[in-house]
Amino acid sequence: MTSETNPDIERDVHAQIRELQAVIEKVAHEYSGHPAQEVRDAVQREVDALGNGATIVDPELTTGAEAVAEGKNLRLSDEGRLVIEQTDD
Numbered sequence: 001m002t003s004e005t006n007p008d009i010e011r012d013v014h015a016q017i018r019e020l021q022a023v024i025e026k027v028a029h030e031y032s033g034h035p036a037q038e039v040r041d042a043v044q045r046e047v048d049a050l051g052n053g054a055t056i057v058d059p060e061l062t063t064g065a066e067a068v069a070e071g072k073n074l075r076l077s078d079e080g081r082l083v084i085e086q087t088d089d
Contacts (some may be wrong), residue, residue, distance in 0.1 A: 014078075020054050021076040023047055024064075028074040040065035056082070 006012070029055045031039045039062055047056055058065070064082045065084050073085040 016052055016054055017076065017078065017080050019050050019052060020047065020080070021057075023083070024074055024076045028068050031068055033071050034069060036062070036065045036069040039068045074080065
């Protein structure tokens with residue numbers, strides 16, 4: 001039995017990460033300082049709306065939401081990991 005590898009898988013993964021990066025940056029900007037549960041719900045809603053099968057799960061989802069609630073910057077790295085950054089207040 002042989003399986004075929006999608007030759008475009010790397011490109012597809014990077015495209016999915018770019019879509020997620022845009023969603024994370026949008027939610028982090030729009031919901032900065034909002035309650036963590038509200039941020040969490042917004043992230044989940046926006047990621048689900050992408051419709052590409054991407055997910056962000058706990059503990060990253062909750063940790064990221066808490067960071068945004070505290071006014072910290074949140075972004076997605078090129079490797080697909082959530083990164084919390086201090087703001088320059």
